[in-house]
Amino acid sequence: MNKINSLNKIPSINRILNDPKIVSLVDDYGARVVTRCAQNVIQKARSSLLTGKSTEYKTLIKDLREETFNAFQPSLRPLFNLTGVVLHTNLGRASLPLAAIDAVIEAAARPTNLEMDLKTGQRGDRNKHCEDLICQLTGSERAIVVNNNAAAVLVTLSSLARRKEVPVSRGELVEIGGSFRMPDIMAHAGCKLVEVGTTNRTHEKDFEMAINAKTALLMKVHTSNFEIQGFKSSVSEKQLAEIAHCHDLPLISDLGSGNLIDLKSYNLPEEKTVTDTLKAGADLVTFSGDKLLGGPQCGIIAGRDDLVKRIKSNPLIRAMRADKMTLAALQAVLRLYENPQKLAAELPTLRLLIRKEEDIRRMANCLISKVQAQCPGFVVSIEPVESQIGSGALPIKRLASVGLKITTASQRRTGKALESLSSAFRDLQIPVIGRINKGALWFDLRCLEDQNQFINNLKSLNFE
Numbered sequence: 001m002n003k004i005n006s007l008n009k010i011p012s013i014n015r016i017l018n019d020p021k022i023v024s025l026v027d028d029y030g031a032r033v034v035t036r037c038a039q040n041v042i043q044k045a046r047s048s049l050l051t052g053k054s055t056e057y058k059t060l061i062k063d064l065r066e067e068t069f070n071a072f073q074p075s076l077r078p079l080f081n082l083t084g085v086v087l088h089t090n091l092g093r094a095s096l097p098l099a100a101i102d103a104v105i106e107a108a109a110r111p112t113n114l115e116m117d118l119k120t121g122q123r124g125d126r127n128k129h130c131e132d133l134i135c136q137l138t139g140s141e142r143a144i145v146v147n148n149n150a151a152a153v154l155v156t157l158s159s160l161a162r163r164k165e166v167p168v169s170r171g172e173l174v175e176i177g178g179s180f181r182m183p184d185i186m187a188h189a190g191c192k193l194v195e196v197g198t199t200n201r202t203h204e205k206d207f208e209m210a211i212n213a214k215t216a217l218l219m220k221v222h223t224s225n226f227e228i229q230g231f232k233s234s235v236s237e238k239q240l241a242e243i244a245h246c247h248d249l250p251l252i253s254d255l256g257s258g259n260l261i262d263l264k265s266y267n268l269p270e271e272k273t274v275t276d277t278l279k280a281g282a283d284l285v286t287f288s289g290d291k292l293l294g295g296p297q298c299g300i301i302a303g304r305d306d307l308v309k310r311i312k313s314n315p316l317i318r319a320m321r322a323d324k325m326t327l328a329a330l331q332a333v334l335r336l337y338e339n340p341q342k343l344a345a346e347l348p349t350l351r352l353l354i355r356k357e358e359d360i361r362r363m364a365n366c367l368i369s370k371v372q373a374q375c376p377g378f379v380v381s382i383e384p385v386e387s388q389i390g391s392g393a394l395p396i397k398r399l400a401s402v403g404l405k406i407t408t409a410s411q412r413r414t415g416k417a418l419e420s421l422s423s424a425f426r427d428l429q430i431p432v433i434g435r436i437n438k439g440a441l442w443f444d445l446r447c448l449e450d451q452n453q454f455i456n457n458l459k460s461l462n463f464e
């Protein structure tokens with residue numbers, strides 16, 4: 001009687017919703033969702049019947065429970081980033097340190113003095129929560145936080161260069177990806193881009209010649225995601241600052257990643273700090289909060305008092321202001337920078353970047369047999385790989401790392417087999433994201449910290 005082997009035996013929605021196994025589901029998730037899922041499940045049963053396959057009533061109820069649980073999974077899911085790109089924009093860039101997570105929870109759960117001065121009871125400035133820290137850490141006079149660095153660049157240009165000209169080297173007219181193109185941003189900020197120099201060589205005299213009465217400022221853009229090699233020359237911040245100041249113009253530097261520490265002391269490739277850039281003469285810098293800085297998504301504008309003030313009074317700022325959770329997280333992250341001894345242990349981004357090759361190899365040695373056991377028909381090996389920092393920080397520099405390389409045991413249909421294996425890894429409770437390259441699936445283990453969780457998660461790997 002429980003076999004549904006003809007269309008008229010398919011139970012009604014009402015009957016299903018009143019099944020004791022489903023009543024509790026309705027309690028937990030609401031009738032609307034369960035009804036929608038029940039319609040799907042019934043539709044599937046009907047389609048199978050039409051192709052001659054019958055269903056058990058029991059199975060239908062089980063499917064409905066599963067479908068409802070799945071419908072309630074958040075679409076934003078934590079995963080293992082084994083792509084080898086530490087700051088991966090598609091995977092959410094920097095992971096926050098615990099101190100920042102705690103701060104976010106506190107700020108999110110209750111009313112806060114986001115814009116209130118508790119001493120006077122008067123309206124306060126939300127930027128105050130981070131401004132002093134940014135100034136101390138970078139040597140800037142003032143700072144403002146907006147939603148991301150793209151917004152920082154846009155509002156800076158719109159505040160200081162509207163209806164005016166901005167000379168930029170042709171070698172720095174970058175596209176960062178996700179439609180951030182310097183020429184387009186300039187157009188939207190209402191200023192006129194004046195291209196100077198050539199793609200590979202720009203000289204001081206190119207800027208000198210471009211400056212006229214309509215020039216608003218000089219701008220330098222970090223060539224975040226590429227590097228020109230060979231016959232090249234560019235004008236340094238110091239030289240640009242001299243030219244700009246000679247003409248009474250400010251120099252703006254879009255740093256992109258925005259580094260606050262001496263990376264060389266951690267054996268990482270060298271990258272100029274925000275402080276260096278300001279010292280070299282830039283009047284304002286803009287940079288991201290969730291790239292090398294390792295904090296929440298935001299953009300920071302730091303530098304000269306009068307310029308930041310002008311930006312603060314731009315009405316666009318209101319449309320770009322950072323929310324309380326971002327500001328809480330940023331403050332917690334910046335505080336970590338005040339104690340450099342502990343920074344590497346507590347800031348996930350830095351911790352992952354400086355992870356030692358031996359340490360990663362040890363993990364690979366532990367994991368290889370476990371992964372091999374779950375991947376019959378494939379061959380797993382340990383290989384040296386090179387991680388990238390990502391998000392346009394030090395684009396061509398690589399960090400020596402260790403990975404698992406998975407190839408097919410037979411040479412037939414390799415591409416398809418690898419696709420289906422990598423899709424099975426994405427299908428896990430905690431998806432595992434690797435990279436297919438040169439006929440193999442690669443997992444760079446640099447960003448894997450919780451080995452046990454990884455192994456447990458692997459147990460349900462399922463592929464055809």
Ligand SMILES: *Cc1c(COP(=O)(O)O)cnc(C)c1O
Pocket residue numbers: 148149150151153176180221222223224254255256257287288289298299391392
């Ligand atoms: C990444 C980057 C941006 C954009 O920053 P977001 O925080 O992603 O908005 C702008 N300029 C440069 C040079 C960058 O590297």
